[in-house]
Amino acid sequence: MKKNGEKFLRAGWPAISLIGILVVVAVVGANLNPVNQRHTIEILINVVLVVGLYVFAGNSGVLSFGQMSFMSIGAYTTALFTIPVIQKAFLLPSLPGFIGSAELAPIPAALLAGAMAVVFGLIIVFPISRLSGLAAALAMFAVLVIVYQVGINWEAVTRGTRTMLGVPINTTIWSALAWTIICVLIAFAYQRSSSGLRLRATREDEFAAKAAAISIPRERAIAFLISAFVVGIGGYLYAQFQGAFTPAAFYTHVTFLTIAMLVVGGQRSLAGAVVGAVTVSILSFLFNSIENGVSAGPIHFAGRDGLSDTALAAFILLALLFRRDGIMRGREFELRRPGWMRRSGGGAVGGKPAVANTDPQAKEA
């Protein structure tokens, strides 16, 4: 019994440790002032978005500039299906009847947001999963532009460039935490699955992966759809957090920020996605508060527009300069292995056993 428990703990530790970090962030945040409580929710939403991006980009090694289009789909789906019916009749008079009369509770709305993102994903996944490298990244960027353009022009459904408002605000720290944990678990389960392993192999070497009977488009497509679901959930959380938004919220800024978070954290591990999102988000709030002016005793440092972004960009540059492979260097958090497992058989294998992207159960299987 004890052995099984230990085995479970060891195998699940990369996810358990990340959930631990998220719980700490949430608990600390919940005890801060209202502004920082809002920031805490934003951090958790960023984690969902970056984890969603990681499921595809991290495991496949194919960068995507368009994953945030799923955030847009998730957010607008949430808005259309949760804005109170009376308000909707006023805000969006020309909606089809069944949407006009729909008013979903939070959990069904979240699931629907994820599902709609997957449906949209299904439309584009077959062409996209056949492309690699920059062509894929750029094709996804084209998707982002198209979704944005449709968003600002399809007034009957999205209100165009006018703000979509009246979305009920249900995202609290705790509901955001719950969804974030679910998304981390989805990502973890996926990367541990045989499909996840196949995809990670294609990331390392496409030829060798083909020789191992792996169909690259198929594995990419699976990750792409899971990624769409998670990012769609992120869109739901965002919509029910802000209550109001325009298509611009799901365009280049959030795209590049989430990519930067992933790369700064280290794109080859789930821990990198979570750590990157948390670190960069916290720093950006910190820099923001400085931008609004800081008083240290008699000295008042007046803020200025753009300062916080400059600082954030400088941090990202420095982080990349000193850690090209990201903060986590592609590793997950692992429990330290017992001594007999750590013995290394070959001269070339060095230490760092505490964090290694390895499964310590190798020998017991």
Next chain:
Amino acid sequence: MTALIQHAIDAVSLGSLYALLALGVAMIFGIMNLLNFAYGELIMIGAYSLYVSRDLPWPVQLAVCLIVVIAASLAMDRLAFRPFRGASAPVLLVTSFALSFALQSLATVIFGSRAKGVSLPSFFDESITIGSVSFSSLNLVTVVLVIVLVGGLATFLRQTTVGVQMRAAAENFTTARLVGVKADRVIAVAFALSGFSAAVAAILIVAQRGTATPTLGVSPVLIAFVATIIGGLGSLYGAAFGGMLLGVLTVVLQVVLPDSLAPYREAFLYAGVIVVLLARPQGLVVVKALFERV
């Protein structure tokens, strides 16, 4: 008939500008595998240098723009990209993105986020009438300038030692180094040329818009990326062709789309981009030796 000629002039002029942008990006990409987001900020810097020197005589104003942007481009290579030689593509991409973000923010700090009006010599605004066709002299200037520049670039690449080295480096950087091409020098020349094209683009764009903003460079650089990639990565002619194609397509869509669909013009354009990528994932102009051997 008149309308058709008018549209053709618009298309070629826009295509020329896009080709210029694409060349500036492709130049760097071919040699160091870097899609440089911060290319857009070189254009932005050019725009602000025109703004700062607005009271000087126009030849000086244009010279300031050229010098400042080329210097900025060289500094960018030296300070930001040189430490990242040999880094993976996503790292380089995010580096250049962070740099672009930093420069935009810095411009906001210095100039504020509101647009600054920039006046350029009035001859850009004059319109020329030939028969029943009239067009702005800016259109003409754009086309002529780009033709001259592309011709000059082709001569440079073919006739000078550095040019030949650059072509070799674009073809296969590792081999080029082995045969004694000085990497840093070639890269510096590429950044200087890229800066030159950004400066010219800045002048043309400012002449058209009349303002400078911190985010001025964002959409040009994205257009340049698209043009470079659909044109065929690593090929300068491909990039120029991709830019021209994109410009022409934009105008064609403007003209042929019915009013109800006109707002979706850009959506159609990017749908076209996806189709091109699917049909020719290696780009329209395929460079040999791009395919990895087993």
Next chain:
Amino acid sequence: MDAEGDPGSHGRLTVGATAGISTAPRPDGPGGVGGRLRAAGIKVQFQGLTAIDDVSCDLYPGEIVGLIGPNGAGKTTFVNVLSGFQEATEGSVAVDDTEIGDLSPEARAKLGVVRTFQGARLFTNLTVIENAEVSGVGIGLKRGAARQRAVEMLEAVGMTELAGARAGDITTGQERRLQVARAMAMEPRYLFLDEPAAGLNEEETDELIEVIEQLPRRLGCGVLLIEHDMRVIMGSCDRIVVLDQGKVIKVGTPAEVRSDQRVIDAYLGS
């Protein structure tokens, strides 16, 4: 031909029992029943240059066939054609009389047509055991079954202790052994090894060859071995195919090949 390398008079006589040495369950494996891989009249042209011309070769489960020839003779190109990484201009590749020439590399691998690459091509950021597991999940095993198989294969090549190491951190000798373990985990019926011992010292080569010589009996598969080390080729192979400038110049037993004048001129030297 020593006792280790001789799988019986000829591979085609190999029957079920020989495959039973493998301890892993092999649900869709070959079961050691006869069969044949036949490449007939293969021709490959790159932009007008003929890389290989009219190359034919049969491979039976249970035998080791050597493929030798000078650099640029077309050995790897031929393996690329067999494994689906290179389209042949002419000719056919068939398994048990079923044409597979139009199949993708991954589809062929699923049929048990498996290859290794020069220079290993490991999944460097995965662990050693994950590298071997990829093969199992590649042919459709569940993660647990793939892991079990990977453990066995690492044991077979003596790498159990390195299971948790990052594949990018191991030595060349270990890389080569891991590559063979990876191929073994694919349940191959026909296995092409492209210079598996390149870059190894004599001792490491001997260790690896020992593993390779056991493959036909252990897995019931046929092995096509590209190798420059004549000691290895002559010691391990049942038959040898000699390529020169894209053409087959000799097929025969090690003794026949060694004494063939054309082979000596083209490749072996005096």
